[in-house]
Amino acid sequence: MMSRNRCLVALALALVLTATASAGLTDSLKQGTPEIKSMGALAFGPEGVLFVADTRGGAIFALATDDTTASEVKEGLKVASLNEKIASLLGIESKQLKINDLAINPISTNAYLTVSRGTGADAPSVLVKVDRKGKISEVALKDVKFARVAINNVTTKNRQEAITSMAYLNGKLFVAGLSNEEFASNLRVIPVPFKDSDKGTGIKIYHGAHGRFETASPVRTFIPYDIKGEAHLLAAYTCTPLVKLPVSKLAPGQQITGTTVAELGNGNRPLDMVMYQKNGKDYLLLSNSRRGLMKIDMTGVDKIEGITDPIRGGKTAGLKYETIKGIEGIEQMAKLDNARAVVLSRSKDALNLETIDLP
Amino acid sequence: MLSRCTLLLTTAFLAFSSGPTRADHEYSIRLLLPRPGQPAVIEVQGLDARNQEALKRSNWSNEKWQALLSVKVGTGSAAQIAARPCLLGTYRIHNDRLQFTPRFPFEPGLPYHASLDPARLPIPTNDPPRTQRVALPPPPPRPQAFVERIYPTRNQLPENQLKFYIHFSAPMAQGRVYRYIQLLDAKGKAIAWPFLELDEELWNPDGTRFTLFIDPGRIKRGLKPREDLGPALEEGKKYTLVIDARWNDAEGRPLRETYRKTFTVVAPDEACPSLEKWQITAPPGGTRRALEVTFPEPLDSALLQRLVWVVDPRGEKVPGTIALEREETVWRFTPEKAWTAGEYRLLVDTRLEDLAGNSLAKPFEVDVLRKIERTIKQETVARSFRVTGTSGR
Incomplete structure (x- = not known):
């Protein structure tokens, strides 16, 4: 019991410290309309702030998503033919759509994707949100809180x-x-x-x-x-x-x-990595273009x-890993919670958003 | 009153449209062509004044507007089209008409299906929902894109060749492009996994040049991919790099033809390029004759455009144009203005690489047990040359 209490105190302290360390990130952002030339790689920071890489513009943007309420949905995310649905929203066919990256907001657990509307170099990019109920919407980037840093x-x-x-x-x-x-x-x-x-x-x-x-x-x-x-x-x-x-x-x-x-x-x-714990051990799940999923034991x-x-001779060295069979064609992967990951996997022309149990 | 009306859609399109032409009264759905500063919009005519007023005052959600007038894209059966999400866009009543402006412009040549459901009007009617297919005219045909050239242009390449630059005549479609690139051996069999395949494909900003890296894991010694499969390229063998015609350009049309570059592989190149071995032929003063710099080996075509330049006796960069000749072994620089007599300098950024990724600063891989390769710490190195003759005035 004593030990449990100590754990709780430590956890509370850690939460306070984390909150303190990240407090003010949203406050540091300024209201306006970011001029993003292309949207590619994504990463979430604290407070639901989303970092978006702009390769064409040579910059990184920090955007306040204001998506800071934990979802109450327990079921995993699942949207069949997500690429076709997003393409339809944007008024194109799915072959003209390019999905650039996927990230899960760790607070709300909603999914965010950067997509290109068209396959040419000047195709406009769109930030898309898929909420836990599977509702797809465009994240409007007009009059939002943001910051930009030009990279050298x-x-x-x-x-x-x-x-x-x-x-x-x-x-x-x-x-x-x-x-x-x-x-x-x-x-x-x-x-x-x-x-x-x-x-x-x-x-x-x-x-x-x-x-x-x-x-x-x-x-x-x-x-x-x-x-x-x-x-x-x-x-x-x-x-x-x-x-x-x-x-x-x-x-x-x-x-x-x-x-x-x-x-x-x-x-x-x-392609993507997810770190998680299972049975007291740390594992790294690595998605891979040709070998499916690899589960690496961090021991x-x-x-x-x-x-x-x-x-x-086809042998491997270092950390031990196993290949998880039955899950092929993964193009994007992000952690949903400590037991599940969201993947975007290809089946012919369809890209399906699915939730998998972490193995 | 309205409920007794027979609704029919007239196809008074400014653009062409397909589908049945109806000749009844009241409603019509049409596509207004884009005008300068205004995108193409879908317009519904014939709403009665009470519904117009109600719609103007309404504060409808997007879902509610979409239930009244849905716009969907693409081909397929009526059921397939109906199952698709509606296009993002905005609705308004403008000059007694209901207008839909898409979030992104309609794509020329692509069919869109606008469906009006009068039962969803603020003052509903019993008239059946109607759908109209519309499309902007397809873009005028342009010449098909083709591969202009692949650098390096030489057909003898080192075993540790690092990258190719594929130059296209027009902007290309991006995304999943590696399926159109193959490396074949002399018998025409595809080499397994020879390339570094990146989701973030390496394009130039206008989409006309694609950078293709040989998998560094197959080049660098001691790594598992190379231990298991060997190098992607082997000395003494012949290969063909194939760019498949099925690769589409940015407008969705395939390449004019499949492109093949056949080359033989020679010994690996593990040495850094050395500025001391370059031959500089200085131009005469008073002319705009080109400065010619000759290398003992071909260097990286893209980096030669960016990492080599000339400064005048005052230390200022000389503007001019660069041309590469003789399989990228000659760098020719033609100044905008005539040379004047004096001491110029050729400056080279030490990141300049040869075909195997050995830069002036550092070899592609350093054998730390055999520290014979030199490494240069400076960011640039320079060689002087003298322009003699008239002052150019």
Whole structure:
């Protein structure tokens, strides 16, 4: 009982501290109409604030969704042929619609998607909300509270940087980008609330294979994860391996090499990651273009010093993982709660929004 | 009174429309063509004055408006169309007509179905719901898009070739494009998983150039993809990069033809390009003759446009145009104004890469046990050249 009380006190304290740390983010945003040229990667911060990457405009936006009431719906989200329904709302056929990203508001648990209306370079982007009852609506971006930060992104006639992943952690937004010209790591750390004076600093991330071959490999996707009380990013490089990067070292001017914790094998294209607990253990669920879902057991991640020996013959090393069968064609994935994830999976031309139990 | 009226839709479209033409009175649904500053709208004529007034004063939700006049998109059976959500848009009474303005402009050539349900009017009638199909004229046909060229243009490429730039004649459709790209071996068999496939496809801003990376996991030594499958490209072998004609342009039409680039693979290139090995041919003063810089190997076509430039004796960047020749081994710079005598400098950003991703600053991969590769810390390096002759005046 005593122990339970202590836990409750600790939980309450943690909630208060979290609230204090994030208080004022919405207040820091200004009312207006953001001029967003394209909407791609999404990440939620505190207070239902949604970060939206604008690749074409070379900027990140923070938008107040005002969607801060927890949904009372218990059933999972499920919308068949979501792409066709969104296309119909926007007055086009589904083949003209491109879904760019999916995020779940951790407070309301409603889903948000960025879509392009059309397939051309100048296609307008739309922010779409799917509430827990499956109702689809456009999030109007007129007269809303927002902030914008231009990222230090050289855009010329032909150069453009695709923002591949974003995550918010303790007052910082981590942004991974990939240039369409030079092959270089480009991970930025942007202070939140955004400040004009600090547009984020690029950090050079390296990847070493077997303690020998080192490249300035770009990070494709990542997720924040606490390892023994120390904040880390678990990141997948474009060259496949999964690494851990201590957040304390992701500071301006630093050059760091990620520690390989798992080698995911060929034909992998890690898309999205969800971290969850089950039976007292931490698991990372990784959606993958060709291998379906991979469930990675995080046991021992703190002790891994890095994979240094070559792995041959289809074997794997580092953290143990299993491939979850029966769920194919996942194009987007986001965590709904600690027991469920929302996925957007393709079946022929239809993209279905479904809820799956975390395995 | 109204309930006894026979309703019929007239098809008085300014744009073309298909579907039955009805000749009765009262209501008509039509599509008004877009005018400068005004999008195309769907308009219903024939509402009685009492309903117009009631609608003007109403504070209806979107759902209620949509129940009265729904607008849906696409082809299919009546049941399929009816099952689709209504287009987003706004409704109003304007000049005694009910107008629907879509949130996004109607797409030329695409059919839309407007359905009026008089039973949902503020003062309902018993007339049956009616649906009218309308469409804006399709856009005039334009020449089909095609692949103009693929960089590198050379047909001998290193085993660790990193990327290709595919240049199209017109903006292309984006999204799931990797299904249109294949790498075939000499027997025409597709190589498994050779490319880095990214959801966030790497396009230039106008959608005419696509950057295709070979999977770095198949290039970098010691990684599992390469250990299991080997490098995507192997020295001594012949390959064909195929761009499938089924790839649509931004207007939804396929490419004019399938494009093939056949090349042979030579030894991997693990060395950084070196400015000292470049040959600079200085132009004579008083002319606008091109400055010519020759490299011992082809360099990255896109980066050569951006990361190499010339500064004049005062240290100012010289405006001009860049052309690449002889398989990207020659960089030619033609100034806007004639050269004047003096010491110029060629500046190079050390991020400039060769075909294998080795930059001036750092090789693509560093063998840390064999620290023979040099790394340059500066952001730019420079070489001087002297323009002699007349002052240009």
